[in-house]
Amino acid sequence: MSKDRIIDRKHLLSLRRDKIRVNQKSFAEIVGMPVDTLRSYEQGRRLLTADKFREIKDCLGYREDSGSLRVMIDYLRITFKDVTDLDFFCQTYLYCPLSEFVSTDKKLMMYTHLWRRGDIWIFDYADKSQTGNYQITLQLSGAGCRQYELILEREGLTWEEALQKMYFERTDMKTTRVDIALDEMYLGYDNESEQLQLSDLITKVYQGELLYDRMDKWNYIGGGSLDIESGESNGISIYFGSRQSDMYFNFYEKRYELAKKEKMTVTESLEVFDIWNRYEIRLSQGKAHKWLEDFVGGVPIDDLSKGIIRQKLEVYDGNNEWGAYLPDSKWQRLFGDGMKVKLSTSPEAYSIERTIKWLVYQVSNSLKLVEEADRILNTTYLRLIMEAGELTEETENVLKQLSVSDIQFIEEELRKGA
Structure with missing residues (x-):
């Protein structure tokens, strides 16, 4: 791996602004750098190499803490059967007035009208006052989830608290889809051998060391010889289950996607974004609503999400002297401490x-x-x-x-x- 790649100065600015949230002088003191030198990097008068960027992150402790999974809600769709006062709903549960949404005529999911606040969407019916049909669907894409998080941060709330309020106050609520993204964080330069390789998972399927029988079927795209210095490849994607089912997994090499999107090398992508692989869980209908019930009931999102994957997939690495399967250490490092979760979809009565x-x-x-x-x-x-x-x-x-x-x-x- 080449160590003299140039990192765009905007990533250094982003590191200070978004991750550290300190001023220029304090940041320079933390990383042991003269303020004038830092300023020259930020203004582009001095080139910032991948090596130097890596040293700065080492001073901030990122490599030491980056061996785990970062878990986030990445898509959410909830239907509410009876919302007669949409402005009250927005202010009470979305923490912003309806006036911040743009009204558009859009037919989707059998609805005839759409309210948009960026990527936070509310579907309803244009003729609801005539028909009396006050059902709405709240939809947050991945970008919408990040925008909602900014609102929650402003209000001093967490996802758990916001969804608890919806769930316990709205008896007309039904979650129809939720996507969970688990990002495997980059372990740092020269530690790539410790990361989970999706190509190894493909090999393990054929060797009988990855058991996925609870997921019906599997498939993958990509593969072959991948040059880590090139951002041209999309990398490997592995799919478990069916898109039409109520549970579906997609594991892919997020570092390649980010490199292609940002027009940088994979090396730069790893140094800037700190993401190796992404493991996505897509739940719909009954399983999505049961996930939300468990989450608002107090099960931590990381335990809940890792537990779902552990329940459906088992990964091994050879056999011991008695012929028994040995757990794969890299898989265990990521998912081994998650409890197994059974998402029962049987309806629960009021209690x-x-x-x-x-x-x-x-x-x-x-x-x-x-x-x-x-x-x-x-x-x-x-x-x-x-x-x-x-x-x-x-x-x-x-x-x-x-x-x-x-x-x-x-x-x-x-x-x-x-």
């Missing part, structure tokens, strides 16, 4: 458990605030809130079916929220 979860995740802090206000002001607002509620026929039936296991669950949730 006391769901109500308790909603109270713990969404209401408990507010109730605690009211309780403290009552103590300080010598008021009875909390009692007023409790007395304002009433039992419906549906909730009366839930109470009649309470069991000892329900009580144990409630106690456990209350302990979590304490």
Whole structure:
């Protein structure tokens, strides 16, 4: 691998602005460089080599921490059956007013109208006031997910908190698709042999060392001799399952895609973006909604996502002296600590458990605030809130079916929220 490639100065600026978030003087101190030298790199008066860029990242600790997977939501589609006030919906769940969306006539997924805020899309019906059909579908592409994350960051919220609010407050909600992207981070120059090679996975399929029987079928494109210095190749892509099924995997060499997109070499792509491979999970319909239920129920996104892959794929590396399969160490490094997850798609009835979860995740802090206000002001607002509620026929039936296991669950949730 050549070590004297030139890195575009914009990547150094991006490193300081997006990853470190410090001023020029502080950044120069961190990486042990005179401010004038840093300024000359940023202004293009001095060429920034891949070697120098690598040294700067070493000073920031990136190579030491880059051996894991970075997990993100990369596509999301949720349908809401009854949204009569779209502006209220946008402000409550998307944290921006409807006025920030552009209205367009677009027929897609049986809808006749589209609201767009960048890549955050809301589909609805142009004639809803006449027909009374107030169903909408919220769709976030990969770019839309990143834009929504910026909004959440502004509001001081996480994906988990935002989706919890939707799930526990909207009984008309159904998740129909979610894509999860797991990026294998670059281990650094001269450590490529420790990275997982997709060409090795292909070989293991034919050798019987990659078991994918739970995924129905597999396929791949690309391969052959790949020059790491060239950005011309698209690299290898491996597919497990069918695009028409409710679970589908796509593993590909993301470094080649980034190199081609940014018109740089693969070496530069690795140094700038720190991504080796990408492992994508696409879930739809019942499995997508069950994934969301597990996520808002408190299962960390990395455990949940790695667990799905472990449940469906098993990768080995030869046999021991007794003939038993040996786990592949590179695969284990990436996915070995994820728990196995079963995405059951059986429907769940309304229950006391769901109500308790909603109270713990969404209401408990507010109730605690009211309780403290009552103590300080010598008021009875909390009692007023409790007395304002009433039992419906549906909730009366839930109470009649309470069991000892329900009580144990409630106690456990209350302990979590304490």
